[in-house]
């Protein structure tokens with residue numbers, strides 16, 4: 001089975017290596033995507049891949065001589081799929097392209113014209129359309145189009161998103177790092193509740209702390225550097241100017257959340273996490289790892305290693321390169337009770 005995966009620009013080779021680790025053979029790549037061959041079920045549960053964003057199955061290639069021809073071909077494909085009785089109730093669709101801004105604008109206008117044509121032809125079906133790739137643990141039926149050129153596209157009827165998406169910056173946030181934690185909460189599907197205890201290691205200038213405070217968390221921010229307002233004098237925040245590698249949470253009960261965005265080599269952070277996990281100092285965790293020169297796939301193997309890694313301590317562990325991550329990945333999950 002052919003599998004088409006999207007990823008962060010510049011990480012196509014890394015995704016190819018990650019796929020190969022899981023027995024899926026990369027066949028080709030372009031800016032922001034990898035085509036591979038293998039058993040799609042090997043990708044499930046969706047927690048299995050770090051560097052993939054959206055995953056599409058079984059491409060159907062179309063080529064058109066004109067924009068009208070393109071729309072006709074898309075509507076025909078859609079109608080044939082509908083005839084096969086695969087779409088019921090609300091159904092998802094998406095149109096994407098990569099790299100070229102002009103192609104991006106063309107893709108958006110093609111999407112609108114295709115929807116328009118669909119409304120004319122089958123208004124009830126068109127009304128049930130929702131513009132997104134569904135996030136979840138399985139592939140969902142829909143109509144998903146990837147434009148590879150102004151007259152070429154790959155069309156898919158099954159897709160799954162691993163949850164990465166662009167978030168909105170709070171103008172009050174002291175840093176853009178805020179976006180990463182907001183996105184991590186979205187991928188994870190839950191976040192701190194009112195009154196939950198949160199330790200934020202490497203907290204300065206305060207974007208992550210703000211994200212936890214806004215949800216009602218009671219935050220201990222650990223960083224030698226200064227925090228900025230509105231985080232600095234928030235009544236539910238305590239700032240400790242100590243080394244994250246020496247800090248230990250007080251009390252016998254685990255804190256509800258460990259957040260960690262410390263600027264340090266990934267093996268150092270994995271060592272720090274091992275200590276937190278062994279001692280059960282937290283229940284849930286979100287940790288950003290800066291990749292640096294480390295081979296990302298070797299780092300993944302280390303984290304997932306049953307003996308030396310972190311997976312053995314976790315009830316759930318999700319490793320993702322988020323939309324807002326740069327040369328970074330994010331670990332999220334819950335420890336075994």
Ligand SMILES: C[S@@+](CC[C@H](N)C(=O)[O-])C[C@H]1O[C@@H](n2cnc3c(N)ncnc32)[C@H](O)[C@@H]1O
Nearest residue numbers: 175177202204205206207208243244261262263
């Ligand atoms: C990327 S910034 C964190 C940004 C923060 N999450 C935010 O949202 O504003 C990394 C932080 O790690 C802190 N850091 C680096 N080494 C540290 C250590 N050993 N202990 C505590 N903080 C450390 C730095 O002072 C810096 O503020």
